[in-house]
Amino acid sequence: MIPDDIFLKIVRRAIKVPSGHNTQPWLFAKESNGLCIIPDFSRSLPVADPEHRELFISLGCAAETAMIAGGFYGYRTVLKINGLSTDISIKISLQKDDTIEQPELFSYINVRQTTRNLYADKPILAEDIAALKNAGGGYNIRFFIGQNEIQKLSPFIAEANAIQMSNPKFKSELIHWMRFNEKEAMHKGDGLYTACSGLPSFGRVPGSFVLKNFVTAKSENKRLLKQLEKTAAVAIFTTPGNELENWIQTGMVFQRFALTATKLGLNHSYINSPCQITQVRDRMMNDLGLDGFPQLLIRLGYSQKMHSSFRRRIHDVILTLNY
Numbered sequence: 001m002i003p004d005d006i007f008l009k010i011v012r013r014a015i016k017v018p019s020g021h022n023t024q025p026w027l028f029a030k031e032s033n034g035l036c037i038i039p040d041f042s043r044s045l046p047v048a049d050p051e052h053r054e055l056f057i058s059l060g061c062a063a064e065t066a067m068i069a070g071g072f073y074g075y076r077t078v079l080k081i082n083g084l085s086t087d088i089s090i091k092i093s094l095q096k097d098d099t100i101e102q103p104e105l106f107s108y109i110n111v112r113q114t115t116r117n118l119y120a121d122k123p124i125l126a127e128d129i130a131a132l133k134n135a136g137g138g139y140n141i142r143f144f145i146g147q148n149e150i151q152k153l154s155p156f157i158a159e160a161n162a163i164q165m166s167n168p169k170f171k172s173e174l175i176h177w178m179r180f181n182e183k184e185a186m187h188k189g190d191g192l193y194t195a196c197s198g199l200p201s202f203g204r205v206p207g208s209f210v211l212k213n214f215v216t217a218k219s220e221n222k223r224l225l226k227q228l229e230k231t232a233a234v235a236i237f238t239t240p241g242n243e244l245e246n247w248i249q250t251g252m253v254f255q256r257f258a259l260t261a262t263k264l265g266l267n268h269s270y271i272n273s274p275c276q277i278t279q280v281r282d283r284m285m286n287d288l289g290l291d292g293f294p295q296l297l298i299r300l301g302y303s304q305k306m307h308s309s310f311r312r313r314i315h316d317v318i319l320t321l322n323y
């Protein structure tokens with residue numbers, strides 16, 4: 001039986017992980033010998049993520065973090081995926097073990113962030129790229145290093161982004177998850193707070209109006225391609241299959257990768273639209289000779305930190321104390 005305070009401490013770290021639009025699509029339950037992570041489909045993104053692919057990547061990030069935190073508090077962890085599709089749960093058993101080494105990535109859980117800044121024109125050290133590859137532990141991560149390589153990605157990003165931004169339903173969903181000022185962001189504890197993208201505060205009505213009418217496929221493409229120009233490297237995470245287990249595993253590996261980048265003083269953010277539009281994804285796989293299904297496109301580089309995103313209160317994500 002794990003004590004309540006250990007369960008709460010682990011959950012407090014697990015909810016710090018990234019999620020698409022910061023939806024935080026998870027619930028946690030305490031079990032007799034560990035804890036369980038359950039998808040909260042009421043927080044899914046039907047337009048941006050109709051298959052729940054990114055939702056399960058987020059759950060993988062949460063599971064990996066729960067295991068790192070478990071290790072930090074002196075527990076050996078074992079992960080098991082139970083059930084199928086909508087019934088799925090990720091179970092993490094925890095067994096006290098005083099010989100366990102404290103995982104060094106633990107201290108970066110609260111510091112990691114998605115940093116959407118323009119990055120410095122400074123290359124990443126070869127040894128840091130090697131450390132990031134190592135964090136992937138044999139998982140397939142392809143690096144595009146330097147502008148010559150990185151620019152190969154720009155047509156796919158521009159095309160996928162244009163498809164999304166021309167879709168009124170995509171925009172409505174985005175507006176729903178936007179938090180236009182600090183009061184709204186703190187009150188809800190979720191969503192995309194404008195300051196995290198370096199944008200000013202607005203009221204909800206003017207903010208929605210601006211996003212609907214002035215943020216276009218063209219303006220977003222300009223912003224994303226500028227970001228790409230100010231990027232030292234891009235990492236593409238690929239998987240041999242495109243199933244739920246692949247998505248959860250991507251999240252687990254990515255979380256280690258993101259924490260390792262944070263430890264190395266490297267910033268990262270996402271340019272994922274080519275993974276979200278099937279026809280662009282398939283062409284990108286072919287044209288770039290990728291070794292599997294691209295799940296995440298992550299840009300890397302050096303910059304100042306930005307505003308941190310908010311999280312919901314811990315008791316809003318705890319399903320039961322089921323023991």
Ligand SMILES: Cc1cc2nc3c(=O)[nH]c(=O)nc-3n(C[C@H](O)[C@H](O)[C@H](O)COP(=O)(O)O)c2cc1C
Nearest residue numbers: 018019020021022054057058113114270272273309
């Ligand atoms: C699977 C996945 C996909 C994401 N896609 C994007 C994206 O396309 N663009 C973006 O700016 N952020 C993206 N994010 C980052 C989230 O918006 C971010 O994690 C969330 O706002 C919380 O902020 P934090 O990562 O700084 O804690 C993605 C995150 C995940 C886990």
